[in-house]
Amino acid sequence: MIGRFLKQFAPRTLYGRAAAILLLPMLTLQLAVAAVFVQRHFEDVTAQMTNNLLLEVELVLRELERQSVSEVQEGFAEELKIELRSWDGVPSGNRMVFYDISGRTIMPLMRSRLDGLREIDLSDLDFVALGLMTAKGPIKLTVSRDRVSASNPHQVLVLMVFTGIFMTLIAYMFLRNQLRPIKRLSVASAAFGRGQRVALSPAGALEVRAAGQAFLDMRDRIERQIEQRTMMLSGVSHDLRTPITRLQLALELMEGPEVEDLKKDVSAMQMMVDSFLNYARDLAADxxxxxxxxxxxxxxxxxxxxxxxxxxxxxxxxxxxxxxxxxxxxxxxxxxxxxxxxxxxxxxxxxxxxxxxxxxxxxxxxxxxxxxxxxxxxxxxxxxxxxxxxxxxxxxxxxxxxxxxxxxxxxxxxxxxxxxxxxxxxxxxx
Ligand SMILES: Nc1ncnc2c1ncn2[C@@H]1O[C@H](COP(=O)(O)OP(=O)(O)OP(=O)(O)O)[C@@H](O)[C@H]1O
Ligand SMILES: [Mg+2]
Missing domain, CATH: 3.30.565.10 (Histidine kinase-like ATPase, C-terminal domain)
Incomplete structure (x- = not known):
């Protein structure tokens, strides 16, 4: 039931099937690796890095309770590579680009850890900008993006897809060379069925080569047999002509009621021999x-x-x-x-x-x-x-x-x- 259902979608040609056998495991493997990779890299690693950054941000926020914005900025915020500046405090909403996969991990994490968070802006892929309410009023905090997520993680995926395509192409070329002799064999045997002779030289893998050679032997044997049979029948028919002619001549000289019947029989024999010989000649010369x-x-x-x-x-x-x-x-x-x-x-x-x-x-x-x-x-x-x-x-x-x-x-x-x-x-x- 399920087998028959799936069969509808299975490719019909040998090429199609070979390609499916080749591609399915490759695609499955790539998908599995990609899924695990995305999970590990985009989610787990990003979460770890974000947590580390949040520790530093919390430190800065605590420092802001004791010092002014500019003091903190010039003090250790500078050393932590965190940029601070005052902000008018009007949140413009959270922003990120739609293909930012790690952004989806960063946002909820930050929102759950920072109380005064009003705005997260990830729209510039190089920076993370946070709008925060602090002891010194609203401020904007900017850090470099590579501190929260791995840079250029898609490279591995891209590499995987390209090597996949490349390997498929190479495999297809090898496969085609393997399939070609099978196709030639099928063409040659179909032609032989129609009475045509197509040249075939056995090639390819050992088994395919053996099948090709077996076909050639079979074709030769059948052709030889047909030829021998026709030759034998033609020989017999040909040799019958002389005695038939002699009978006809002898009958001409005889008289009597039964002679007419004999004459008819002999001329029928002659016609049989002639039609057969004509046909054999047609076949031989054409x-x-x-x-x-x-x-x-x-x-x-x-x-x-x-x-x-x-x-x-x-x-x-x-x-x-x-x-x-x-x-x-x-x-x-x-x-x-x-x-x-x-x-x-x-x-x-x-x-x-x-x-x-x-x-x-x-x-x-x-x-x-x-x-x-x-x-x-x-x-x-x-x-x-x-x-x-x-x-x-x-x-x-x-x-x-x-x-x-x-x-x-x-x-x-x-x-x-x-x-x-x-x-x-x-x-x-x-
Ligand atoms: N068109 C037809 N209508 C009716 N019967 C037929 C027809 N064609 C063939 N037959 C029958 O089939 C038999 C075999 O036909 P076939 O053509 O092989 O031989 P034939 O016509 O008798 O002799 P030949 O064709 O060798 O001169 C004929 O004897 C005849 O009885
Ligand atoms: Mg006839």
């Missing part, structure tokens, strides 16, 4: 670039028969993507929309956190339970539905989903609100 999705989308929508409607939401901007795979993914969705529906819309949503590429159609859609399956490679729902709209091998959605994942995003299938069929949505974080 670096991340600043892509103008607006132009790409418009061009792809135009190329469909019939052309897809093209719509834009948000402010368009360049996006760091792999243009050829992204183009193929969009094209796959548009081809599906054209194949399974009659009307289609391609919408680009440019949002704060990323971009959504959405293809709507007015076809039958995909039931929710089958959406996951439809996005798997070589899965065709048409076969189960018993209606073959021809052509496909079941790689279109799988490739679109793979391209989305490659960019750190995902493919989301849902019911289209716009046209009533399927809405296929490639969501990419940027």
């Amino acid at each position: 670096p991340v670039e600043d892509v103008d999705l607006l132009a790409l989308g418009a061009q792809l929508a135009e190329r469909m028969t019939p052309p897809a409607r093209f719509e834009l939401a948000g402010v368009p901007r360049l996006c760091a993507l792999r243009p050829v795979p992204i183009g193929r993914a969009i094209e796959n969705l548009l081809v599906n929309a054209g194949r399974y529906g009659s009307e289609s819309i391609l919408t680009l949503h440019f949002e704060e956190s990323g971009v959504r590429i959405c293809v709507h159609d007015d076809g039958p859609g995909i039931p929710e339970a089958q959406r996951d399956a439809a996005a798997k490679p070589f899965v065709r729902l048409e076969v189960a539905r018993g209606q073959n709209q021809g052509g496909g091998v079941g790689l279109g959605l799988a490739i679109a989903a793979d391209v989305a994942r490659l960019h750190g995003g995902q493919l989301v299938l849902s019911d289209s609100v716009k046209l009533g069929g399927l809405s296929a949505d490639i969501r990419l974080p940027l």
Whole structure:
């Protein structure tokens, strides 16, 4: 309960937290020291000094009962460094400046000890002036201020604040150097999630360095694995082309009712191999670039028969993507929309956190339970539905989903609100 309440005020970033961890003890220590110091110095020391002075003032007052003002003044008042002069006796009130902390201790002390006291004037920080009723009438008594309170006591406080600020700055600089590698690591891993490769050299404290090195090893291993998998699949597909061609040639020479079915199967095999090889080639040869999705989308929508409607939401901007795979993914969705529906819309949503590429159609859609399956490679729902709209091998959605994942995003299938069929949505974080 209290923990959650305090959590609201805790800084969110690593920098903020480190600064808080650094500053809180320092501030607390300074405040505690300052409080004790003010108490000791401004109150106790001032009270002691004031009491000493009051003893002398009382002595002077007693002397005034026996001698005249000028005699006392020239006598030992002079030696005590107390100045006396006659006064018209009109009190002008107690005065001091508002930041005079020790003045607050001096005033009540004096008032409680001196009976004839009419006025205390501390407004001049160098002097204490007292208006007194004495045996010789009203007189003004002036002494130097440094006899009742320590001079320049604030120096210690000022010194404390400045060393505090200075040490904080130095600590912040050291801290920043320690935090920088962690920040770099987080940037590099976020980029890797989006399919980008950001250079990272492990640095900083031993543990941070180890985390950085572990990330690099992991990245290398994943990249190597992907590369090997693609290479193997490409190899197999490539090697299948020759036997498939040979089968096709052999089938051409044959005749009979079952030959037609075989021909269809073989050409389907060829299409599978070709689509996979095309996709593998796209991936291999394509670096991340600043892509103008607006132009790409418009061009792809135009190329469909019939052309897809093209719509834009948000402010368009360049996006760091792999243009050829992204183009193929969009094209796959548009081809599906054209194949399974009659009307289609391609919408680009440019949002704060990323971009959504959405293809709507007015076809039958995909039931929710089958959406996951439809996005798997070589899965065709048409076969189960018993209606073959021809052509496909079941790689279109799988490739679109793979391209989305490659960019750190995902493919989301849902019911289209716009046209009533399927809405296929490639969501990419940027
Ligand atoms: N817009 C759509 N409307 C209705 N069903 C769809 C739609 N898009 C895909 N499907 C269903 O999902 C299945 C898988 O789609 P996918 O694009 O992966 O393969 P395909 O279109 O059959 O073949 P390919 O795209 O490889 O030529 C399709 O067979 C189809 O049944
Ligand atoms: Mg398809």
